[in-house]
Amino acid sequence: MPPVAPVRRTAARLAALLIAALALGVVIAPLSPASAAAPAGLLAAPPGDHEGGTAALRAQLDTASKGWLDARAALNRSVSRQQQLAAQLKTINAELGVRDTKVGEIAAVAYRTGRLGTAAALLSSNSPEGFLDRAAALQQVAAHEDRALRDLIDTRDEATQTQAALNGEIQEQRKQVAVMAKRKQQAERALEVANNRPTTSTGGGSVQGTSRANATPAPRNADGSWPAESCSVNDPTPANGCITPRMLHALQQAKAAGFTRYVSCYRPSGSGEHPKGRACDFAAQKGGFGGVATGGDKTYGNNLAAYFIRNADPLAVLYVIWYKQIWLPSSGWKAYTGGNGDPSSDHTNHVHLSVY
Template sequence: MPAVAPVRRRAARMAALIAATLALALVATPGTGTAATPPAALPAAAPSTDTEGGTPALRAQLEAASKGWLDAKAALARSVTRQQQLTDRLKKTDAELAERSGKVGEIAGVAYRTGRLGTVSALLSSSSPEGFMDRAAALEAVASKEDRALRDLTATRDEANRTRAALDGEIKEQRKQVAVMAKRKQQAERALEVANANAVNSSAGGSNRGTSTANADPAPRNPDGSWPKESCSVNDPTPASGCITPRALHALKQAKAAGFTRYVSCHRNGGSGEHPKGRACDFAAQKNGFGGDATGGDKTYGNNLAAYFIRNSDRLAVLYVIWYRQIWLPSSGWKSYSGAGGDPSSDHTNHVHLSVY
């Protein structure tokens, strides 16, 4: 008899499990006559763990290409500024050189017309001790003036030569940076060509073009114009929580100030894109979160938001923008972006993706 109780308990548990399974089947199967309670509406949520489209390798190449292009562009801007400064300095130096050459020529002309007296003869021709002293002082003054004029002329000429050499160096630097930019542009375009090799480029041709006239406040730069290194160090104010970089926070605030106030999600744990690094945000095209393909006014909202980021790409350090199966790169403009999962999140037809430097 003691062994009967455990058997009965196991039988009761099995009966309960079967009953629960049948109940779930009745709820899930249409036409059973049992009304299923609709699930509660889920809050707006970010796209799944790694749905940025393409592949991790592609995104890494695009990030490297865009970073390299932006770095070369900043270096080119610095070189152009230095070239202008050197050009202005060379103009002033050449003018000074001409003036000092004239002074030396003037002294030489006077000496030629009057004939230079030897030091001894000049002193002996004096008729009194006072005259002797006057002649000695005059000779010293003339010699000092000639020596100073010649030294100034030599220094100015050397400065002009150094400036010309530096100017030539800046021109070479500019050519190098232009070549780097061209190489980075080709790198990005080749990566996209490989990714899009088997895709139908049906979205190209202006389907995501919007308008924007708003100017963003520029993000802080280094004194030389480059972008400072930043880490995921400030709190993400979006529902995603986590951390983002100060530049990503700046871009988020500027977009909201420009009127783009719909749902946004930035930080994301896991994945291979910029979200885990705090350098990316997804801006929903619809008011309440990420849904299906944006159409009508929602599509226009996404178009205009993408246009805002592109207009302010220099101010916000934009690496790239993805929207509606296309990607905008600072080096290449809009390009087809495929190889995604075919859903609205990975196709970026329900949100604008922004990555910053």
């Protein structure tokens, strides 16, 4: 049997090491990028997936909002193309009228005068010089009439093709409108399942904000669609990590508009857009993510949410979550009750922004 004193000293040392390890774990565990390097006095977001709802819900909202934005961009392209084709068809029809009149005049002259055969016209010449002049004139008239007729036929063909393209654009628009309706239904159905009740529109007025600032649009493709982006730029918030260039743009625009309170973006764990660098949480309180925002802090959150909604199109907003509500580009404000009863998952202490 070993001596009692050494055993006690070993046990004491093990206990000390265990306490130190546990203490260290308490410090390390919450230091997800959402809370690392938070300034003194700030209440950083808790670790893990604290956005409320479920991974399935966020995947549905992500897919539905992306699909809706893609369909709207395609619809806008089609509408623009339709306008171009309509203007083109108007010009063609005007030209067609002119050419149709010209050919009609040629036909009328031929009917009144009767078409003299080429040989008869040439034989009526009184001299070799007259013969040659008459031959040249007849050739010029024939070429002019032939060109006028060909121009008329070409213009009619172009008008037919343009009208067909115009009809095609109208069909394309109907298709994209149907896709938008389907994506809207998908998002709202996902919220119904999550909220365990039918979604109801709040009329877009449940979050009253006074922000009137306009954001500089994020870069788009030439056709108006959003380019694919990866988590490729440094996250400038205390969360560190990475975000997409479009998320960085939205963050910078919000700060330029005066929304400069604590923000946390990248988070390696959980579901949704945070691990993809496409989401940021904007604290409503000056001290960071604290309790339920009230008074001036709630007003700050209202104004920030209103800013993102006002600039949803230039900033490629997928959705905004604030104060147990979610704003979707397809549907406006809807109830969002998937939280756990705490300020973070209920989004009563921060505004969540997700971008395309």
